[in-house]
Amino acid sequence: MPEQRTGRFGGLGLTADQELLYLHLLSAPSGTAQQLGAALGVGTDRAVTALEGLADCGLLERPGTAGPVWSVAAPDVALEELLLRREVELRRTRGRINELMRNYRSSRPASSAGELVEVITGRDSVAELWRTLQLGVRTQLRILDKPPYIRRSDPELELAALARGVQIRAVYESRVLREAERMAEIRTFAEAGEQARVLPELPLKLAVVDDRWALLPVSAGTELQSVLLVRPSSLLAALTGLFELYWSRAMRLPAPDSAQPPQDRHGQLLALLAAGLTDESIARQLGVSTRTVQRWVRELMDRFGARTRFQAGIQAARADLL
Structure with a gap:
């Protein structure tokens, strides 16, 4: 047998x-x-x-x-x-990590700078590294999320991290939310405790794992073939600061709830419009039809006496609704 x-x-x-x-x-x-x-x-x-x-x-x-x-x-x-x-x-093994890192570094003729930044090449190697980092995260994971992607993500890894109390904050580029399957996945993460925000554009992909590592692409091309693994250093501190800057500028991604009062619904709609989402993406995010979104947009424009969405956004900002 x-x-x-x-x-x-x-x-x-x-x-x-x-x-x-x-x-x-x-x-x-x-x-x-x-x-x-x-x-x-x-x-x-x-x-x-x-x-x-x-x-x-x-x-x-x-x-x-x-x-x-x-x-x-x-x-x-x-x-x-x-x-x-x-x-x-396991605790004993974790206590030996520094010793193992010393052995790892001593076997490589890299400079001290090379010890702080490592280049990982190859789609499979990059995917496995990201999986390992997700499994090893202890307290918090900060993500700037934009295409391209190495491969289909494994939602179970993030859900498992959330279940063990890891704080996850993610800023999504708006075009990510135009994919219905990805949008459903993000909604699942949000329901499990992820804090999600959105911006029209992001400068790069980035993941900061605790205060121990950062992962980002070598280049901003269409194919993600190589990444940089950054260890504790001034560069890691700068990348963490970069995430916090974009987090502070991003719009909160509202939870879908079409039954809420009109004023709350309009606040959600304005946030998503300001983030650059299309009517179709907004409809998927809020769980309503595209026609309903278009009707809500007209209501907002009427409310502020605006002829265009842009004018409605200006009026909303002046009214401290954004």
Whole structure:
């Protein structure tokens, strides 16, 4: 029988055979190695190896003097103890990061400046680096989001970060919001806790991860083939300041709610118009039809006695609605 992986205990470092045997023993709490190997189709030798590993982890009790029967330990106590051991190991590994970085740098003939800025080339390498940074973010992630993209994003990574309490702030270039699929994804992030704003244009793509790294393209071309990974330095501080500048200028991306009072609805509409969104993009963002958006725009123009959208925006700014 080929190896299978359930994925339920991947974080505990169990092998596929160990996961298979452990799950089986939870419902059939004991058995000999021969019986278990035959029942699961892995053979006696593989079963013994897996059982020994589970016993080393404290999840099983080894056979005693009564016979060659393996039995499962109570999972509430056994798993808790194993989790604690894994957490200690992870903290020790994290404590060795600086040592590992020293070894990494000593093996490269780069200058001190080169240690602060690293060039990563290749679409797959860039995508994997971004995935690693998202998995490693601890407190906050700041993003300037604009095309081009390496590949389709993995929403689960951001949702997982939000779920563990990471603060995520993103400023989107307005043309990103013209794609219905991307707009739906951003709405999902916002509902999960992302703070989203929008501007007509952004100067570059940028991600600042905690205060430890920044990621940005080498060039602003149509193909994203190479990126710069910036470590703590005055350059990282400058890029963080750049994000904060554009964040302060950006319009808040309102949540869709067509049932709100007209004055609130008009405030949302003005913000999206000022951000440069088209009627179609605004309709998708607010969850209404394009015709409804056009009607609301006419209402605003009538409200301010304006002949054009631009005039309506000027009047709204004077009235402190933007």
